[in-house]
Amino acid sequence: MTDNIDLSCPLPGQQYPRVVLAHGGGGRLMLRLIDDCFRRAFDNPLLNRQGDGACFELNGSTAMSSDAFTVSPLFFPGGDIGSLAIHGTANDLAMCGARPRYFSASFILEEGLPMADLQTLVNSMAAAASTAGITIVTGDTKVVERGKCDGLYITTTGIGELLAGARARPPGPEQIEAGDCIIVSGPVGDHGTAIMSLRENLAFEEPLLSDAAPLFPAVRALYDADIPVHCLRDPTRGGLATLLNELASGARLGVRVAEATIPVRPAVHDACELLGLDPLYVACEGRFVAVLPSTGATRAVEVLKQCGCDQAAVIGEFNAEHPGTVVLENRIGGSRVLDLLSGEQLPRIC
Amino acid sequence: MTDNIDLSCPLPGQQYPRVVLAHGGGGRLMLRLIDDCFRRAFDNPLLNRQGDGACFELNGSTAMSSDAFTVSPLFFPGGDIGSLAIHGTANDLAMCGARPRYFSASFILEEGLPMADLQTLVNSMAAAASTAGITIVTGDTKVVERGKCDGLYITTTGIGELLAGARARPPGPEQIEAGDCIIVSGPVGDHGTAIMSLRENLAFEEPLLSDAAPLFPAVRALYDADIPVHCLRDPTRGGLATLLNELASGARLGVRVAEATIPVRPAVHDACELLGLDPLYVACEGRFVAVLPSTGATRAVEVLKQCGCDQAAVIGEFNAEHPGTVVLENRIGGSRVLDLLSGEQLPRIC
Numbered sequence: 001m002t003d004n005i006d007l008s009c010p011l012p013g014q015q016y017p018r019v020v021l022a023h024g025g026g027g028r029l030m031l032r033l034i035d036d037c038f039r040r041a042f043d044n045p046l047l048n049r050q051g052d053g054a055c056f057e058l059n060g061s062t063a064m065s066s067d068a069f070t071v072s073p074l075f076f077p078g079g080d081i082g083s084l085a086i087h088g089t090a091n092d093l094a095m096c097g098a099r100p101r102y103f104s105a106s107f108i109l110e111e112g113l114p115m116a117d118l119q120t121l122v123n124s125m126a127a128a129a130s131t132a133g134i135t136i137v138t139g140d141t142k143v144v145e146r147g148k149c150d151g152l153y154i155t156t157t158g159i160g161e162l163l164a165g166a167r168a169r170p171p172g173p174e175q176i177e178a179g180d181c182i183i184v185s186g187p188v189g190d191h192g193t194a195i196m197s198l199r200e201n202l203a204f205e206e207p208l209l210s211d212a213a214p215l216f217p218a219v220r221a222l223y224d225a226d227i228p229v230h231c232l233r234d235p236t237r238g239g240l241a242t243l244l245n246e247l248a249s250g251a252r253l254g255v256r257v258a259e260a261t262i263p264v265r266p267a268v269h270d271a272c273e274l275l276g277l278d279p280l281y282v283a284c285e286g287r288f289v290a291v292l293p294s295t296g297a298t299r300a301v302e303v304l305k306q307c308g309c310d311q312a313a314v315i316g317e318f319n320a321e322h323p324g325t326v327v328l329e330n331r332i333g334g335s336r337v338l339d340l341l342s343g344e345q346l347p348r349i350c
Numbered sequence: 351m352t353d354n355i356d357l358s359c360p361l362p363g364q365q366y367p368r369v370v371l372a373h374g375g376g377g378r379l380m381l382r383l384i385d386d387c388f389r390r391a392f393d394n395p396l397l398n399r400q401g402d403g404a405c406f407e408l409n410g411s412t413a414m415s416s417d418a419f420t421v422s423p424l425f426f427p428g429g430d431i432g433s434l435a436i437h438g439t440a441n442d443l444a445m446c447g448a449r450p451r452y453f454s455a456s457f458i459l460e461e462g463l464p465m466a467d468l469q470t471l472v473n474s475m476a477a478a479a480s481t482a483g484i485t486i487v488t489g490d491t492k493v494v495e496r497g498k499c500d501g502l503y504i505t506t507t508g509i510g511e512l513l514a515g516a517r518a519r520p521p522g523p524e525q526i527e528a529g530d531c532i533i534v535s536g537p538v539g540d541h542g543t544a545i546m547s548l549r550e551n552l553a554f555e556e557p558l559l560s561d562a563a564p565l566f567p568a569v570r571a572l573y574d575a576d577i578p579v580h581c582l583r584d585p586t587r588g589g590l591a592t593l594l595n596e597l598a599s600g601a602r603l604g605v606r607v608a609e610a611t612i613p614v615r616p617a618v619h620d621a622c623e624l625l626g627l628d629p630l631y632v633a634c635e636g637r638f639v640a641v642l643p644s645t646g647a648t649r650a651v652e653v654l655k656q657c658g659c660d661q662a663a664v665i666g667e668f669n670a671e672h673p674g675t676v677v678l679e680n681r682i683g684g685s686r687v688l689d690l691l692s693g694e695q696l697p698r699i700c
Contacts, residue, residue, distance in 0.1 A: 021697050022692070023589065024587075024697070025588070025690075025691070025696070025697065026587025026589075026592055026633070027584070027588055027592065027690055028690045028691065028692045029692060029693035030587075030588075031690070035420070036517055044528055050523075050600065051445070051446060051522055052415055052441075052442035052443075052445040052446060052583065052584065053365040053413045053414055053415030053442050053443055053445070053446045053448070053508075053510075054413065054414050054415070055411060055412065055413045055414075055448075055512060055520060056411075056412055056414070057410065057411055057412065057448055058408045058409070058410070058412045059408070059409055059410070060407065060408070060409070061405060061406075062405065062406055062407065062408045062509075063403045063404065063405045063406075064403055064404050064406075064452060064454060064487060064488055064507075064509065065402055065403030065404070065454070065488055066454030066455070066456045066488055066489055066490055066507055067456065067490045068456040068457065068458050068490050068491075068504070068505060069492075070458060070492045070494050070498075075361060075640075089401075092402035092403050093402075093403055095401070095402040095403070096401060096402060096403045098397035098403070098405075102414060104414060104416030104507045105416070106416045106417065106418040106505045106507075107418065108418050108420060108503055115493070122394075137414060138414055138415055138416055140414055140416055140417045140505075141418075142418045142419075142420045142503075142698075142700075143696070143697070144420050144500065144697075144698060145698075147497060148420075148499065148500040149498065149499065150494065153458055153492075153503070155416070155418060155456045155490075155505035155507075157414075157454045157456075157505075158403075159412075159414065159509065160403075162405060170405060172399060172401055173400075225558045230405050233402065234523070236376070237374075237375065237376025238376030238377055239376075242376055242377060246381075250400065283376070295381065300444075321435055327414030334356055340377050340378040341375070341376075341377035341378065342372070342378045342379060342383070343379055346375070347371050347374070347375065347493070347494075347495070348492075348494060348495075350492075
């Protein structure tokens, strides 16, 4: 954004080219923004009732999850903050073993945001939601002064229905047993590396794309195949290494993973070398870890490959040896502890 | 905040005095913030499962509502952004005729936010939720660089269960009939006037307090008394006048209200004169409008008074004369159209 932005009122009948404070003021301009931008993109009967909230029927075991999205930049290779705001929250529901159903979307807009960018991002949300069978039923819009936000922030909250298998045995670290194997659904570190390369203006022969994508289809396939899933979790902020530490701590078991079995794309590997990052700590937005009895491992990997997770792989197992500790065996037979990072590796990655 | 803030690491064992970017990085520092600040304040078994989402049983008609809170300043007479983030969303559920139950809370924190302020606001949320019978089951924390937020923004999303009366006849503008009376539950304009007076450094003999408070108890009382409620709505951004316009438009009926019957506190009236505001367009955060058959009006006002709404009053009615138009009769018998405002009256009021 340049410093001199024309926020003046357009001619009658024309659209404002940028968001102004009055778009959040509760008056005619806000109602028009909601109608022209949000309601048109998210169109559905529940949203169209225009109440203070949405009403629908729910029966049985329900999952609820919420994420605030502040990723910078707003547009990146393989996605944008709009589609990410749908996939991110939908994937958290999938990790509960739930089918994502009803979403709310709340927007904090910065004065001066180009209206065309807002419309593109809202359309991207609508497309991601539609593909995933999600209905956006309610939401909110606030506008803050220039310099009190960074374009826009989106918070989505989702409600989902637990699959029968997840109702019978809710997936979680407390279900993990010594001997359980750890499967990752695909190569790790793509999302964070794509964002960081863009920020640092790095270009590679093989383009780096975010892996942001819905995880529910693969989760459903595991349950449909009667795989006895013990735990599901997606490695977002902090990456695979942080996730494994959380699981080891939650299960009060040790984790041993073999570096050579963890899929990392060559381009991600090279970019991480240049950026001084360890791909095991870099966020994914379209991968998950499934923990299950080792007897089900081969079948689970087959099922995942059948639904597009070509590089799904068993990467290690839980043991009773060093509760709370994650040990990485490297390619030459040595081993080291994969610890939690104290601080920040990648700010504003999601 | 001053420009020179010490964001350095404190001595081992000590708390960081301010939020740093690493508090949102997904590592050890973020997990400690979640444990020490959020989980301690919101403590409950559903939250404590620490999954990607929360799971619970829901049966039947469900309402869902979401609001982003960006109010400035964060602390104001009669409340703060923390309690407001609970009351605001809970009240939207109450306006659906629903009992607020499960909430998510997502935080966007600005680097440099004093940790003591964050803790105070989180404690305030916890207290407001506890009083209202609300369980905060899931959430998220992001940290953005200084100058990309204004202290903190909070988005809450709530799920509620519809009361039997609301299930039988869901309250909404489409239920409104010509002849229905309009009741307001108390004096209007308190919240917005309190915020604006604070921003403008105005002091009055009678202190101006926000009216932010839970509306569900009064709504339940109306349904418990078998009052045939047709519509419920709370006048937040845009105030009573904007709300009446939305109802007139949604019901395709006209509205006639008598200025002399609309309760406005003398201090609010005086402050609005000084600030150049019309109290009818100023936000409330603890009042609502109920629309119901005129035969139930007296009883409804009695019921509201019994549950603390001392100044509840019938202020007008719907008619078939001028669909979509709100007419205000003034104190000397004249009348004027109360229109929607085009633009912004009060930025960042909630």
